[in-house]
Amino acid sequence: INFGPFADTGFLVDKADVRAVIERMGVRFVPRYFAIKAIQNATTMGVSQVGFFDFDWQKFLQNAHFDDVPDKLRFVIDKNAANADDKKSKIDIMKELGVAAADKRRALIVRYVIEVAASILATDPKMLDPKVDLSNQGLDSLSTVELGLSIQGDLKLDMTLEDLGNARDPNAIADVLLQKYYATHGGGE
Numbered sequence: 001i002n003f004g005p006f007a008d009t010g011f012l013v014d015k016a017d018v019r020a021v022i023e024r025m026g027v028r029f030v031p032r033y034f035a036i037k038a039i040q041n042a043t044t045m046g047v048s049q050v051g052f053f054d055f056d057w058q059k060f061l062q063n064a065h066f067d068d069v070p071d072k073l074r075f076v077i078d079k080n081a082a083n084a085d086d087k088k089s090k091i092d093i094m095k096e097l098g099v100a101a102a103d104k105r106r107a108l109i110v111r112y113v114i115e116v117a118a119s120i121l122a123t124d125p126k127m128l129d130p131k132v133d134l135s136n137q138g139l140d141s142l143s144t145v146e147l148g149l150s151i152q153g154d155l156k157l158d159m160t161l162e163d164l165g166n167a168r169d170p171n172a173i174a175d176v177l178l179q180k181y182y183a184t185h186g187g188g189e
Contacts, residue, residue, distance in 0.1 A: 036141065043161070093154055102187060109174040109181075116150045117143075117170065130170040157181060 093112045097105055110130050118125040121138045128137055139147065144164050151159040157180040159173075167176045 094156065097181060098185075105181070106174055106178050109177050110170050112154075113147075113151075113170040113173045113177070116154070117147055120146050120150070128170065130174075133168040134170065134173075135168060151177065155181070157184060 093108065096108055100108055111125075114125045114128050114130060117134055117137075117139060118128055120143050121128075123138070128134075134144070134147075145161065148159050148161055148164050151157065155177065157177060159177065159180070163176050164173065167173045
């Protein structure tokens with residue numbers, strides 16, 4: 001299910017041949033409202049499976065042999081490349097937290113949340129305000145899912161969508177994460 005910038009308008013609507021190639025690969029496009037409703041239903045059911053996958057647009061374009069690449073698609077390709085570089089150079093936050101003094105841990109987590117959110121938004125971390133709701137800084141519902149998955153993968157802490165819905169700015173998210181860190185690893189202030 002793709003409910004990014006291509007599902008409702010743009011390149012894939014205009015280029016039926018591109019859409020057909022992608023759909024043959026097993027990627028089905030649905031309108032945004034339907035995809036969000038499907039995710040809501042899946043998360044409230046007793047047993048469900050929801051998967052999110054990175055799509056390697058560069059590899060796709062190399063194999064599909066398209067001559068003209070729209071600006072919107074080029075932006076996604078460039079963003080994916082930047083995110084891959086960020087993941088390679090990311091610090092081991094858990095190692096840093098383990099050796100940091102208790103009074104320094106919150107600042108480390110705030111910095112981490114800002115860096116991950118900036119990476120997802122393809123922006124400079126300095127552009128994000130730790131006191132401002134991330135949805136007011138460009139993070140949408142899908143990006144929020146990506147943020148939660150990154151946190152869970154990097155910090156090995158359970159950060160649910162409900163947690164992210166209640167703690168909306170980097171400072172508040174850091175407070176929740178710090179509580180979860182101390183509950184798992186002991187210590188605290």
